[in-house]
Amino acid sequence: xxxxxxxxxxxxxxxxxxxxxxxxLLGSGISRxxxxxxxxxxTLDLIRKISATEKAEPKNFVKWYQERYNESPDYxxxxxxxxxxxxxxxxxxxxxxxxTTEEKEENLKVPTSAHRCxxxxxxxxxxxxxxxxxxxxxxxxxLSEQGITPTLISTEDEMKGAIPFVHNNCTIxxxxxxxxDTRIKNTPEELAKYSxxxxxxxxxxxxxxxxxxxxxxxxxxxxxxxxxxxxxNRRFSTYWTVKGKLCDEATKLSNHLKTEQIPIDSxxxxxxxxxxxxxxLRDIEKPHPLTLPLAIATTKKYLSEDKYRxxxxxxxxxxxxxxxxxxNSEYFAVEGVxxxxxxxxxxxxDYEVSVKIIMGILNTITYYGHGRYLDLITNVIxxxxxxxxxxxxxxxxxxLKRYPALLLAYSIGIISIAKENYQALVALLLNTNYSxxxxxKRAIEGLNIHKVFDGNYDTWxxxxxxxxxxxxxxxxxxxxxxxxxxxxxxxxxxxxxxFDIFEYLLGLVYIDVMFKDVFSENVRFFPIGRxxxxxxxxxxxxxxxxxxxxxxxxxxxxxxxxxxxxxxFFNGSVERFKECRKAYExxxxxxxxxx
Numbered sequence: 001x002x003x004x005x006x007x008x009x010x011x012x013x014x015x016x017x018x019x020x021x022x023x024x025l026l027g028s029g030i031s032r033x034x035x036x037x038x039x040x041x042x043t044l045d046l047i048r049k050i051s052a053t054e055k056a057e058p059k060n061f062v063k064w065y066q067e068r069y070n071e072s073p074d075y076x077x078x079x080x081x082x083x084x085x086x087x088x089x090x091x092x093x094x095x096x097x098x099x100t101t102e103e104k105e106e107n108l109k110v111p112t113s114a115h116r117c118x119x120x121x122x123x124x125x126x127x128x129x130x131x132x133x134x135x136x137x138x139x140x141x142x143l144s145e146q147g148i149t150p151t152l153i154s155t156e157d158e159m160k161g162a163i164p165f166v167h168n169n170c171t172i173x174x175x176x177x178x179x180x181d182t183r184i185k186n187t188p189e190e191l192a193k194y195s196x197x198x199x200x201x202x203x204x205x206x207x208x209x210x211x212x213x214x215x216x217x218x219x220x221x222x223x224x225x226x227x228x229x230x231x232x233n234r235r236f237s238t239y240w241t242v243k244g245k246l247c248d249e250a251t252k253l254s255n256h257l258k259t260e261q262i263p264i265d266s267x268x269x270x271x272x273x274x275x276x277x278x279x280x281l282r283d284i285e286k287p288h289p290l291t292l293p294l295a296i297a298t299t300k301k302y303l304s305e306d307k308y309r310x311x312x313x314x315x316x317x318x319x320x321x322x323x324x325x326x327x328n329s330e331y332f333a334v335e336g337v338x339x340x341x342x343x344x345x346x347x348x349x350d351y352e353v354s355v356k357i358i359m360g361i362l363n364t365i366t367y368y369g370h371g372r373y374l375d376l377i378t379n380v381i382x383x384x385x386x387x388x389x390x391x392x393x394x395x396x397x398x399x400l401k402r403y404p405a406l407l408l409a410y411s412i413g414i415i416s417i418a419k420e421n422y423q424a425l426v427a428l429l430l431n432t433n434y435s436x437x438x439x440x441k442r443a444i445e446g447l448n449i450h451k452v453f454d455g456n457y458d459t460w461x462x463x464x465x466x467x468x469x470x471x472x473x474x475x476x477x478x479x480x481x482x483x484x485x486x487x488x489x490x491x492x493x494x495x496x497x498x499f500d501i502f503e504y505l506l507g508l509v510y511i512d513v514m515f516k517d518v519f520s521e522n523v524r525f526f527p528i529g530r531x532x533x534x535x536x537x538x539x540x541x542x543x544x545x546x547x548x549x550x551x552x553x554x555x556x557x558x559x560x561x562x563x564x565x566x567x568x569f570f571n572g573s574v575e576r577f578k579e580c581r582k583a584y585e586x587x588x589x590x591x592x593x594x595x
Contacts, residue, residue, distance in 0.1 A: 006338045007262050008270075011212070011239055012277035013346075015126045021236060022210040023129035024118065026139075029215025029243065030267045034115075035108040036136045039176065040220075042096050046078045097136050097179045114214075115142035117271035122148055122170045126278060129165060129209055130172045131202075133221055135179035139172060154178040159201055173205075175224060194223040202227040210236030213259075215267050218250035225253060234258075241270050273330070280331030284350055290319065292360045296487075299364040303372075316361055316376045320383050323358045327351070327384065327404055334397040344396055344460045348403065352480065355384070355404045359411050359484060366415045366424045367488050374427035377412060381405055385434040385446055396457040402446050409447045410477060411485050413502040418489050422567035429509050430568060444510050448527045449473050474503070474530040501551055503529025505564075507588075511580050512570050518583035532588055552581070 015022055028038045037045070047061040058064035065073050083092055099109035111119075119142035121127045130139065130150075143150055153159050154174035165171040194202070206228060218225050238259040240246075243266065246254060254261065264270040290298075295315075302312035326332075332350070337343065362380060365373050385405035409428060416425040432443035445451075449458070458473035459466045466472035482495055489495045507527040515523050531548065555562040559574055570577040 006336065007239075007260055008273055009277060009337060009343065010260070011262070012274060012281060014210075014237070015121075015274075016278050016281040018210075019125045020128040022127065022212050022239075023131060023205060024127055025211055025213045025216055026130065026132040026134065027214070027216025028134060029217075030114055030132075031112070031134055031136055031138055032215070033112045033266065033268055034110060034136075034138055035103070036134070036138065037096055039135060042093075043073050043078060045096075046082065047073060050078075050082075093179050109136075109138075111138045111142035111145070113268040114266075114271040115139050116145070117275040119143045119146045119148065120275055121271075121278065122146070122150075124278070124282070125169075128168065128170055129205060130170070131205070132172065132174055133176045133216060133224070135174070135177060137178070143170065152178075156195060156197060159198065165205070175221070192222045194227065199223075199227060199230075203230060206231040211238040211257075213238065213240040214264075214270065215241075217247055218253055219247050225249065228253060229256060231257070241267070276330055280329065284326075284331070284353055290357055292356055295319070295357050296360045296364050299361045300368060303365065303368050309373075312373065313376065316358075316365075316380065319358050319361060320380050323355060323404070324383055324386075326354050327401070328387075332401070334401065337397060339396045341460050344400065344457065345462050347397065347400060348461065351400070351404045352407065352484075355407055356484070358384075359408055362408060363411050363415055363485055363488055366412050366421060367419055369421075369424075371421060371423045374423055374431075377424060377427040378432045381408060381412075381428060381432045381443055382434055384408060385432075385443055387436075396453075396455065396460070399452055399454045399457070402452045405443075406447055406449065406452050407477075407481075407484075409443075410481055410499075410502070413506065414481065414495070414498045415485060415488050417502050417505075418494060418498040420563060422563050422569070425505070426567050426569065429506070430513070442513060444506070444513055447506070448510070448525070449477065450525065450527065470533045471528075471530050474528075478530055497547060500529065500531040501548065503527070504531055504548055508577075508580055508584050509569060511584050512576065518580050523583065523587065526584070526587065528588065528591065532592055 028036075044061055047065045051058055051061060051064060054068075056064060062073055065071075071077070079092070097109065103109050115138050118127065118130070118139065122130075122143060123146045132139065140150065140152070148170055150170040150172045151165070151168045152172050152174070154177050159173075202224075211228075238257045239262055240250075240254055240257075240259040241262045241264045243264050246261075262270065298315060299312065302308035302315065332347070358380060362377060365376060385402065387401050412424060412428050416422065416428070429444050429447075433440055434443055434446060435441065436446075453461065453473045458471075461473050461476040463469070463472045463476040463479070466476070469475065478496075478499055481499065482492070485495075489498060507529065510526045511518050511523060514526075517523075555564055556574065556577075560566070560572060562574075564570075565572045565574065565577065570580065
């Protein structure tokens with residue numbers, strides 16, 4: 001049986017990408033939490049009441065009834081024995097299905113969370129067909145709360161006159177009838193066989209729709225079970241929620257259908273989490289309330305005059321918190337989610353979408369801020385890099401939680417190089433920290449591609465032939481970052497130069513910050529970049545080497561006046577820079593020779 005979170009994510013993606021394709025098959029378990037009895041439970045209760053009128057106290061009500069009336073208990077016959085008119089029958093049954101004032105206060109016999117979540121999924125268009133063995137009207141009530149009037153089919157006559165279900169926003173088929181109609185089915189004989197007309201109708205539904213089964217045991221509904229066995233078309237999957245263990249008949253049917261079983265605690269919890277994940281997919285794809293162009297335009301306006309300073313801070317902090325909440329929501333849960341390539345790549349894409357707005361704001365501050373508001377860069381990176389307590393770094397999806405902060409760091413870093421805004425680079429690489437297991441860490445330690453794509457997960461990035469090329473994660477980020485910051489650096493040559501110099505400085509600063517003795521054997525896990533393959537391959541790419549060498553040599557000619565050193569890097573020391581450079585390049589050459 002698959003893990004709950006693992007498979008519910010798969011189901012959410014499937015429903016989101018194929019709205020209306022899946023039908024629900026609901027049994028009594030869906031209404032159990034509402035205190036609604038099954039048809040058989042009502043039958044037994046009616047027998048209990050009959051026996052009480054005769055002052056009998058049988059241990060076995062069914063046996064007593066059979067001996068007393070020479071027939072097996074039958075819901076319809078019982079109602080005929082106890083009532084005369086349809087109004088009498090309605091009044092008798094009302095107490096089983098309609099809540100009293102006290103019951104309403106206790107949330108009994110009213111739509112549950114499961115019913116309401118289903119109604120919202122119907123409203124969104126993800127569910128159009130619902131089959132149920134229940135007699136109650138809780139689903140109809142929940143749909144009514146959402147302003148939806150479904151097409152109801154509870155008898156064969158209604159099936160005959162119904163509008164084709166392909167033209168309905170929502171169709172509910174009450175397979176065993178409605179509690180206000182005495183023709184409901186609940187005895188073994190009644191549940192054993194459908195008419196040819198009903199069978200043909202069900203065959204079409206099971207052929208046209210995928211199936212999500214919840215709250216149905218399959219133990220008593222023999223005709224329904226047989227209808228599902230006849231299902232020939234397997235183009236859509238069948239998902240079956242399981243609380244505890246399936247009975248033998250359900251197990252056989254599940255094996256026949258090759259269902260995806262979903263272990264659940266309750267129908268309520270299942271549908272709440274399913275709806276949350278579908279809504280998360282809707283939210284992440286729909287236009288952001290603050291669009292990227294509007295966010296950039298607003299930031300530019302606030303940068304233009306100091307009187308907007310407070311508004312700028314409010315804008316950045318509000319968007320940062322929105323992004324943080326999204327990144328740490330249930331949608332991006334990692335515990336219990338199996339790390340698979342498809343999920344890994346989808347999550348990368350969703351992280352990229354999630355940070356676009358805040359990235360646009362920070363990029364604008366870096367490009368147009370003239371060295372002001374740098375504390376905003378520090379605050380945002382620290383917040384986004386901060387992963388809530390409780391995570392153990394054991395697999396790729398957890399390491400990938402640093403990816404959004406890495407994207408922000410690269411965009412700020414590349415623009416800082418292009419604009420020679422080294423104060424912004426200081427804010428990013430020297431002034432930013434985060435906490436890990438209550439220990440203060442420098443942000444530069446976490447802003448390392450090799451720690452985000454730890455192990456062999458860099459071969460999972462959506463880059464052509466990722467498993468065959470060197471540094472695929474670096475190449476992928478180079479590719480996507482070009483699009484993300486093209487409004488700031490439209491020139492491709494300028495972009496490539498700035499990207500490579502940033503990655504080079506990222507590794508150089510890491511060695512300086514993290515190691516006092518840069519020639520120690522303990523110097524490891526330092527960032528490298530795509531420039532290693534490009535510039536240090538054998539034979540050397542002289543043009544590639546010249547780019548970085550020119551950047552460094554031009555800076556060193558200025559000695560302590562070099563803007564990089566004046567900003568605070570390498571403690572402003574030329575000697576420390578040269579020492580770190582030699583140690584770094586020794587390491588880079590050793591790496592490249594192995595290639």
